[in-house]
Each structure stands twice: as C-alpha cells, then as structure tokens.
C-alpha cells in the first residue's frame with residue numbers, strides 16, 4: 444500500500460495537527476499551503492492519497508481536483524471544506540473527488556476515511572499516477588504508451604519496462620547491474636551492454652537531441668538516471 448499522503452491545506456494549525464497525527468499512524472505526509480503548485484506536485488510523485496482543502500490561495504481545491512482527473516490521475520482525493528452546503532459536496536464528488544469531510548471534523552473520522560481510501564487505492568492498483576508528463580513527453584502507465592509532442596512513440600515492451608523503471612526511480616542513479624536485475628531479471632542474464640543499447644534506443648525515441656539527453660542521463664562511472 445502506498446502510504447504517502449499529499450496534504451494541500453492553508454491553515455497552519457490544521458496542517459500541523461494533521462501532519463503529526465498522520466505521521467504517528469505511520470503515513471508519510473507532505474504538505475503544500477498554496478494550491479498553485481498542487482497539480483504539478485501531485486503528478487510528479489507517487490501519492491497514495493491527496494487531502495485537498497477547497498478554499499486555498501493560488502488555486503482552489505475543486506479546480507485542482509478537476510485538473511488531476513482531466514489529466515487521467517486516479518489517485519484517491521479526500522476533500523476538506525469549511526463550508527457545509529450540500530452543493531459543495533455534490534460538486535466535489537461530481538468532479539472526481541472520492542470522499543468529502545466538512546470542517547471541523549473529528550480526527551478519528553478523518554483517519555477512518557484516509558485508511559479506507561488508501562486501501563481502496565491499493566486494491567484498484569492506482570498506486571501511482573496513470574500518466575506522467577515530462578516536457579514534450581506523456582507516458583501512459585496504464586496502457587504502456589508514450590507520446591512525444593502528442594504523437595505516439597513506438598516502444599518495444601522491454602524499452603517501456605526500462606522507461607517505467609527509470610521513471611519510478613527518477614532522480615536516483617541506477618547501476619547497469621541493478622537495471623539488468625530488475626528490468627531483465629536474472630534468468631536471461633544478458634550483458635550490461637544490453638542496458639546501454641536499450642538506453643540508446645529510448646533516447647532516439649524520446650529525446651530532442653539523443654546526444655544531449657535531457658531525461659535519460661548518463662552518470663559517468665555509475666549508471667543512468669531519469670531526470671525530471
């Protein structure tokens with residue numbers, strides 16, 4: 444189960460209380476006070492749940508929720524609001540929020556919702572986002588498809604598996620041996636040259652200039668890294 448939670452809330456007191464409590468329950472929590480970065484943040488990392496306040500500076504919770512859903516993200520969203528009108532609840536659920544809690548709420552109530560949503564998320568396999576967007580690239584994880592400037596890039600199964608692995612470990616340097624073990628598996632035992640060849644193919648298909656790659660970076664003497 445992915446127990447990383449993104450909390451988008453602008454009340455410092457509530458952020459502190461929620462963060463402390465959720466962490467003490469074993470979740471990892473990242474918080475944002477401003478709504479304007481929420482979509483980018485939510486789409487760049489693997490969150491099991493997004494707790495989203497409706498009234499936010501920068502960009503409102505409804506707008507954030509709608510944008511995420513329009514971009515294909517299925518990460519569960521729990522919306523928080525100070526308002527009690529039913530119209531908010533209906534609106535939130537209509538644009539794709541999974542659950543809704545009206546402030547003030549009991550911590551036990553919030554924890555129960557969080558647990559239920561995380562469990563639901565892990566059951567449906569929506570552990571990570573369905574799509575990743577990196578500059579001109581869109582990677583559709585569910586359908587194993589890649590688009591560059593909107594046009595489909597034709598990747599072999601192995602190329603896509605390698606790309607997926609690099610993206611899921613983005614920012615981290617991965618050695619050729621690690622990639623061989625985790626992407627190819629021990630049984631086939633190809634040489635580390637296989638990794639280099641597949642990286643070169645991926646760069647041809649994805650990078651603007653394969654000789655000056657922006658995404659699949661060589662870390663000299665160590666391996667490769669996906670840079671987002």
Ligand code: CA
Nearest residue numbers: 453496498499
């Ligand atoms: Ca607020």
